[in-house]
Amino acid sequence: MTEQEIRELVAGQAERQALASAFYRDPDIYERDIDRIFMRSWLYAGHQSEIPEVGDWFLFEFAEESVIIVRSAEDEINALLNVCRHRGSRVCVEQKGCSKLLRCRYHGWSYDLQGRLRAAAHMPDSFDRSSIGLKKIHAEVLDGLIFINFAEEPGDFSSVRDGLADCLRPYRLEDTKVAHRQSYPIAANWKLAVENYCECYHCAPAHPEYSMGHGLAHEDSRTEELYQKVMARAGACGLSDKAVNRMYLAAPAFGADFAFERYPLIRDHVTGSEDGKPLAPLLGDVKDYDGGATDLQVGPVTYALIYCDHVV
Amino acid sequence: MTEQEIRELVAGQAERQALASAFYRDPDIYERDIDRIFMRSWLYAGHQSEIPEVGDWFLFEFAEESVIIVRSAEDEINALLNVCRHRGSRVCVEQKGCSKLLRCRYHGWSYDLQGRLRAAAHMPDSFDRSSIGLKKIHAEVLDGLIFINFAEEPGDFSSVRDGLADCLRPYRLEDTKVAHRQSYPIAANWKLAVENYCECYHCAPAHPEYSMGHGLAHEDSRTEELYQKVMARAGACGLSDKAVNRMYLAAPAFGADFAFERYPLIRDHVTGSEDGKPLAPLLGDVKDYDGGATDLQVGPVTYALIYCDHVV
Amino acid sequence: MTEQEIRELVAGQAERQALASAFYRDPDIYERDIDRIFMRSWLYAGHQSEIPEVGDWFLFEFAEESVIIVRSAEDEINALLNVCRHRGSRVCVEQKGCSKLLRCRYHGWSYDLQGRLRAAAHMPDSFDRSSIGLKKIHAEVLDGLIFINFAEEPGDFSSVRDGLADCLRPYRLEDTKVAHRQSYPIAANWKLAVENYCECYHCAPAHPEYSMGHGLAHEDSRTEELYQKVMARAGACGLSDKAVNRMYLAAPAFGADFAFERYPLIRDHVTGSEDGKPLAPLLGDVKDYDGGATDLQVGPVTYALIYCDHVV
Incomplete structure (x- = not known):
């Protein structure tokens, strides 16, 4: 077209x-x-617990891009385009690794964890290594969650950070780890996946197990009543009773969408386990199960479901 | 282009x-x-024996279309587009089944065997179910063979029905069943397959087993002589001695092509078996082997080869 | 575009x-x-030892083309487009074979080893077989190496033949055989493979085994000194001390590029074996290992590496 x-x-x-x-x-x-859209939006790349030591890195691959997410210092995480500045090869070819230098296997050019060129054999004296480096893109860490943005001047992430701070803080997601990773490739345009996530009309017919415990799958006065109970109980559980939705047209800046929305669990479920019973120790500063679940959204296509004892 | x-x-x-x-x-x-061409032509979808009971259905999938061929009443077969009117999902996802309602698994909308919407949860009172249904396309059953046409106003099928009636009747194809199904996907444009079917110049070099028993593979005076014998014998065998070809430019209406053409078997073969000997009881009202075979064609791309005791 | x-x-x-x-x-x-480029260039199709007997043939398949390389007489090799003149089918469908006639399996048309139509059933008397044949393309054999060119009027091959004669002769490649065949399909545009071959900057980091024995992987005065030694030794080894490069912009005619370039082996390696020690009897008229290796190039994309006792 x-x-x-x-x-x-x-x-x-x-x-x-x-x-x-x-x-x-x-x-x-x-x-x-x-x-x-995607090249100008904040995208979830991974969790900081995946790269605990300086030199740890993993690849985030999206569309035709490949990004090295690397812990370059104890308190610094960098996102570097995985494209050697010499001949365009992938510098890192494994999915993850740990090293002090990122060395392209094609011609041996090597970069430090900031992306600066450190070694390039047989170059003339006039060659200025210091002017060359892997292209760095914007990266932000929010409570342990690493977000990146390919844009030169991305939508301000501090609005996301500020907007979610109070709600998100009690869960202390920076202390969590990845327990399981599951990928569901879908032979469909991304908009179908987003549209699907944005409505729960399909939940009852399509996800009977989910609907067993989650109020969002049901539209009735009982659900509304339960919601009020969860909100009333929030403070006692160490949780916020606020909700916020700044998604899409309501986003503070392009690609910097965020939302934190709550809904009640039903049938006395306290978490997203199969039988609704506790799965793990309570997260962070959470003091007790509040009977609710949380939809966390950051950027246009990152969704997480936070329970009191785990996150999916 | x-x-x-x-x-x-x-x-x-x-x-x-x-x-x-x-x-x-x-x-x-x-x-x-x-x-x-294809969206405006009569296409063979299957045989009525595949859906003997009310509620039996199978999918006919062609190009990007998926059609539910369903027996909606004892004497009625419907062809419904397999596209839910809510969000466009496939309503039926198996290849065949039997049910009173056709229920989309995505949001649970359910249709009756006429395609009428019967259930749709949580819709406002203003929502008029009766105005919504699976799109029905034209379907015709000719001696048990189900033909469909995607066009709003397809070429008149009654010409096909009338033109083939006398020739086809004795075989009583409505009493046959599918004994075996074999699919040969071809990595080629459909025109090559049609062109191939339209000439038997390749039969002798490419199909030695076929050529062993079928006169069509040979062009000689002996074949012509045998043909006259088959025609002369037709009446005694309960068969018609007529042939008709209304294919392509000779079709009575676009997409409503048909032909019924006869040719002799050779070397005393009486049917299309490997050794030319009988394979099964005689079909319908056929009284004896007449020494011939029949090319039946309906629409631009449906071909069948009728013998006295089976059809391929 | x-x-x-x-x-x-x-x-x-x-x-x-x-x-x-x-x-x-x-x-x-x-x-x-x-x-x-490719349809107008000399391309390496194979070695004459692959088709020793009259009637032996193999297919050379490139882009969408398929070519029958056939020994049509004791001293003649033909390159025939593998496209039947009747309906465009592949005449030969195996990768190699031996026969007096090349017979299309579709309609049985048969061609002799010159590509002339010899048999076509049921054609009218007016049909002139002699005017029809498989399309013959240019083929040249250089010291046993078969090159073909799809162009009607290709760049003159005699420049290649003359330009390489003295250098290539001693190896008597016409007496070699294919000992092993290895194909490395690369999911990349051909230019990346050519660019890769045209530089040895990547050799040291990417090919440590190669770099162990080949001077080309190293840029230093020691390599230059070794090169002079190899050249000085050439005559005594029965080899030429000349080098020539008529590649790309320096080619005598489009697609008729050629080069014969020498470089020293190092660390006392005498050939391209893993440990640098002899692998096989010396080739042709070579009298002794000269301590060098040779890059042979013919046409824009055919490269060979000639050692004193084998070729890759």
């Missing part, structure tokens, strides 16, 4: 109707989505 | 010459073929 | 800089590369 055709399609899209199918299928629109 | 380029290619195509390679390879031409 | 966009990209390409990424990735540029 040409730029002109895309603009006309956008202009002609009816509100509150399913998007025209080209939005899900046209390769030019997809490329435009990547450039205009 | 642009529409203009395609039109020029069509205009420049020499008669009685192989088509320009773009007709087999260009993705825009392929898409145009689907839209202009 | 349109033709116009490609022309602008070429015009805007900075010298001595990595090519713009479209040169490696754009499908239109790739197609243009095939048409303008």
